[in-house]
Amino acid sequence: MPNEMTFEAAMIEANRLKSQERMDVDRERMNAAIDKLIEAARFRIKRKPVKNKEGGVECPDCGETLDTYIYPDLFCSACGQALDWSDYR
Numbered sequence: 001m002p003n004e005m006t007f008e009a010a011m012i013e014a015n016r017l018k019s020q021e022r023m024d025v026d027r028e029r030m031n032a033a034i035d036k037l038i039e040a041a042r043f044r045i046k047r048k049p050v051k052n053k054e055g056g057v058e059c060p061d062c063g064e065t066l067d068t069y070i071y072p073d074l075f076c077s078a079c080g081q082a083l084d085w086s087d088y089r
Helices: 002-018 028-046
Strands: none
Touching: 002 028
């Protein structure tokens, strides 16, 4: 899952910066860590796959065609978006 490492790395960086005793924390690095957390958290919110013109389904985030013949993955293999298959079962 591509975004899992981003999420964990951002959590570590944000916690490290938060725990610094100095008040002059590098705001640019803190903002970058927060942006990574927001982006990674977005991928953890399940989204419904989108039906395409050919009758298949695509990832709602990156548009990757999803394989539904085998048990559908819970995450897009291309971008890591969490998927909600409740309408497809």
